[in-house]
Amino acid sequence: MKTEELIINPQGKTEEYFINMGPQHPATHGVLRLLLTLDGEIVRKVDADLGYIHRSIEKMTEFDTYRQIVHLTDRMDYLSAHMNNEAVCLAVEKGLQIEVSDRVKVIRTIMTELTRLSSHQLWWGVIGMDTGALTTFMYAFRDREMINDIFEETCGARLTMNYFVPGGLMWDIHPNFQKRVKDFIKHFKTKLPEYDTLLSDNVIFRKRTEGIGILSKEDAISFGVTGPGARASGVRCDLRKKHPYSAYDRVEFKEILGTKGDTFERYRVRILEMWESMHIIEQLIDNIPEGEILEKTKAVIKLPKGEFYQRVETARGEFGANIISDGKKSPYRMKFRSPGFSNLSVIDHLAKGWKVADLVAIMATFDFVIPDIDR
Amino acid sequence: MSYFGDIGKGIKTLLSGMKVTGKYFLNARKEIITQQYPENRDTLEMFERFRGEVVMPHDENNEHRCTGCQACEIACPNGSIEIVWDRKVDEETGKKKKYIVNHIYHLSMCTMCNLCIVACPTDAIKMAKKFENAVFDRTALTKVLNKPGSKLMDGVEE
Amino acid sequence: MYDFTGLIQGINKWLHSILPAVAADVVGWILIAAAFLGLFAILGLVLVLAERKIAAFFQLRLGPNRIGPWGIFQTVADAIKLLLKEPVGTNRADSFLYNLAPYFVIIAALMSMSVLPFAKGLHAYDIDIGVFFVIAMSSLGVMGILLGGWASNNKYALLGAMRSGAQMISYELSVGLSILTIVLLSGSLRMSDIVASQSDYWFIFKGHIPAWIAFMIFIIAGTAETNRTPFDLTEAESELGAGFHTEYSGLKFAFFFLSEFVNMFIIAAMGAILFFGGWMPLHIGGWDGFNHVMDFIPPIFWFFGKVSFLIFLIMWFRWTFPRLRIDQLLTLEWKYLLPMNLANILLMAFIVLMGWHL
Incomplete structure (x- = not known):
């Protein structure tokens, strides 16, 4: 290039180049492959290449009974395992036209809120790592460990719980459950302000996140973004408020809404959601009503012909389970609407024009779980 | 003046962050959260509903x-x-x-x-x-x- | 333990008495070089272990605890592993530059170490531009990083190396200017003079507020010079995988890795020498009794104590702060540190001129 050209066009004409981010990359949190087109440090285009952990769960459901399908959903968004289970259970219950007891509803709500807390804790630890503060990860895991213990004691597993079954729960809660949950809430209320001191208020973190990757309300709706990512842009999309399921209609909580829609707003929404989750659990934990744990169902569940859809709010957004039944013991077709897939589509739009480091921060605030995207 | 104000505020947030980690460093012995797995085999007891x-x-x-x-x-x-x-x-x-x-x-x-x-x-x-x-x-x-x-x-x- | 002058001169005399003059000098140089290489290796091993242990305590873990009591031989085992490892590289790399790069980094680090006074009389090369020499050498080190990133023929490495270039050029200024603030006080660039002139008060007390500001700028810029969090953009494992040393493995990776830690030692040692009196015990003018008590602690302990404190501080930064973005890194330097530094120098010059320092 001649010197005059550089003077006329001070930005110069630089060569764009491709770079493969993933499938083995620390910031993609799994086997997500992003094809970046970069101009120096600046991101020009993000192409997501999916399918590295595709296990065809939707196809597998066509050969499984409805009870067996539930345990597959554990393995999709493994950080929101209970919510995924709940979506399938509620859809099946819709088809069977059974109503679970109040006890089941309340326990399900407590469990899903605990899952939301544990998912957000892990996300907080990881966003610290993605922005370079490695210590947050261990602090988050310290608190998450308590929730995992609660799950292990009641459900028998720490990650893939398979605790909700169509018609109720696999077992009743463990006698220690209420005490442990209360201990955890007490502990976490002292630790959550520390999260703010360590990361939210930190000037470097603020500079890294404020005003970065702004998602407007209109874009959030048109890209189908749900969950905290959309609520940070001011979209009222909390299904717990809009279409209450389980016991959400009997608890009082705020739908956290942001205005700016930038990376920090998405961060803030998640932190505040942790407070709300604790608030919900506190309302329910002492008032678990008595009732049947498992409604009577046939040994092999057969849904009537038709289509049954149920959506729930996971830690990442709207998760939907759609069953098309032809009256047999397995669904004719089952489709899952996973929040991560829609949220991923907005990355290209958000990261354009920002730097590689910003792309990592933006990705971290959407909290992708790759098996959820690929299924 | 916001130039100097920003510097002051920034340093304050950095120091308060260091206070949190520093506190854990000083109490490191008490607060260790990791388990020493093969050593604690004898005392390690899984929950009764654990699915192994x-x-x-x-x-x-x-x-x-x-x-x-x-x-x-x-x-x-x-x-x-x-x-x-x-x-x-x-x-x-x-x-x-x-x-x-x-x-x-x-x-x-x-x-x-x-x-x-x-x-x-x-x-x-x-x-x-x-x-x-x-x-x-x-x-x-x-x-x-x-x-x-x-x-x-x-x-x-x- | 208090004064090494006699010991060093004794060895020198003994060498001269048994060997011809030229041979004695050569043997002396070899001894010194061997001592520095030994120190280099020990520092690398000890600092890596210290980093891992300190990080573990910040993170509520125990850290390495399998090899040896409290895991003290962990880094030795790691070093052996790295030595025995097959050197894996890319075949499209520019092999000459690719192989040269680690040596640049390590030689620059070794040469900077040669002018540091470790204790009274324990000083390899008391050059009259000692401080300047360290700055010059630390600028050479960045060449290795740039070469390594460029020659590996890897886009991640290239990104890391280019970031490193921008970062180093900027932060050299801050390190240089904050050192200059202290040179105004000492009036000399010779390390031994700088230490000797702090025998009544350390410079950080002598220079009042400007010295404190200079120290803060020095420690920030020094952290940036050593490429550590919050300025570890060259490695930035969450963005670039491993940055400039993505394609290095085995011994060559170990060179990069060790030199990072030795550079941290050098920055901490420079901080100790310039602001905290080097090996000089804590002296307060006029308090003779107190000064005598302090003199009982050997200077070498004072030196390494101060250095460890500063290293701990730098590690503390690393295990607390998130990483900056490249443009914010440059903003911090050019919009905040540099103007503050220049104003600070003026203030210090005024204080020195008026004779207000202690």
Whole structure:
């Protein structure tokens, strides 16, 4: 290039180049492959290449009974395992036209809120790592460990719980459950302000996140973004408020809404959601009503012909389970609407024009779980 | 003036962050959260509902409760359980009765979903707390749950 | 333990008495070089272990605890592993530059170490531009990083190396200017003079507020010079995988890795020498009794104590702060540190001119 050209066009004409981010990359949190087109440090285009952990769960459901399908959903968004289970259970219950007891509803709500807390804790630890503060990860895991213990004691597993079954729960809660949950809430209320001191208020973190990757309300709706990512842009999309399921209609909580829609707003929404989750659990934990744990169902569940859809709010957004039944013991077709897939589509739009480091921060605030995207 | 104000505020937030980590550093001995795994084997106790592997309890007479009804085999989502069964004539009643030859359990395929335990009408199988399932040879993960020479407990009916 | 002058001169005399003059000098140089190489290796091993242990305590873990009591031989085992490892590289790399790069980094680090006074009389090369020499050498080190990133023929490495270039050029200024603030006080660039002139008060007390500001700028810029969090953009494992040393493995990676830690030692040692009196014990003018008590602690302990404190501080930063973005890194330097530094120098010059320092 001649010197005059550089003077006329001070930005110069630089060569764009491709770079493969993933499938083995620390910031993609799994086997997500992003094809970046970069101009120096600046991101020009993000192409997501999916399918590295595709296990065809939707196809597998066509050969499984409805009870067996539930345990597959554990393995999709493994950080929101209970919510995924709940979506399938509620859809099946819709088809069977059974109503679970109040006890089941309340326990399900407590469990899903605990899952939301544990998912957000892990996300907080990881966003610290993605922005370079490695210590947050261990602090988050310290608190998450308590929730995992609660799950292990009641459900028998720490990650893939398979605790909700169509018609109720696999077992009743463990006698220690209420005490442990209360201990955890007490502990976490002292630790959550520390999260703010360590990361939210930190000037470097603020500079890294404020005003970065702004998602407007209109874009959030048109890209189908749900969950905290959309609520940070001011979209009222909390299904717990809009279409209450389980016991959400009997608890009082705020739908956290942001205005700016930038990376920090998405961060803030998640932190505040942790407070709300604790608030919900506190309302329910002492008032678990008595009732049947498992409604009577046939040994092999057969849904009537038709289509049954149920959506729930996971830690990442709207998760939907759609069953098309032809009256047999397995669904004719089952489709899952996973929040991560829609949220991923907005990355290209958000990261354009920002730097590689910003792309990592933006990705971290959407909290992708790759098996959820690929299924 | 906001230039200097920003510097001051920034330094303050950095120092308060350092205070948090510094506090943990000073109390590091008390606050350690990691477990020293092979050392704490003796004291490590899993929760009673922990799902480690499927086992079939036998009593002191080498009797189990499995009638061979295959409910667990049907309930299993990934074919981890195979039951080899046969019929033999009951001496008292003279009827043919089902019994298990081998209750084969493929630990390598099991996802610990607990559906077989729930499905079992006679509580013949249960989840054990053992979690150290690593072996050097894959064939060791295929187990026969009923002990050799064991038979059905009296009074257990399908 | 208090004064090494006699010991060093004794060795020198003994060498000269048994060997011809030239041979004695050569043997002396070899001894010194061997001592520095030994120190280099020990520092690398000790600092890596210290980093891992300190990080573990910040993170509520125990850290390495399998090899040896409290895991003290962990880094030795790691070093052996790295030595025995097959050197894996890319075949499209510019092999000459690719192989040269680690040596640049390590030689620059070793040469900077040669002018540091460790204790009274324990000083390899008391050059009269000692401080300047360290700055010059630390600028050479960045060449290795740039070469390594460029020659590996890897886009991640290239990104890391280019970031490193921008970062180093900027933060050299801050390190240089904050050192200059202290040179105004000492009036000399010779390390031994700088230490000797702090025998009544350390410079950080002598220079009042400007010295404190200079120290803060020095420690920030020094952290940036050593490429550590919050300025570890060259490695930035969450963005670039491993940055400039993505394609290095085995011994060559170990060179990069060790030199990072030795550079941290050098920055901490420079901080100790310039602001905290080097090996000089804590002296307060006029308090003779107190000064005598302090003199009982050997200077070498004072030196390494101060250095460890500063290293701990730098590690503390690493295990608390998130990483900056490249443009914010440059903003911090050019909009905040540099103007503050220049104003600070003026202030210090005024104080020195008026004779207000202690």
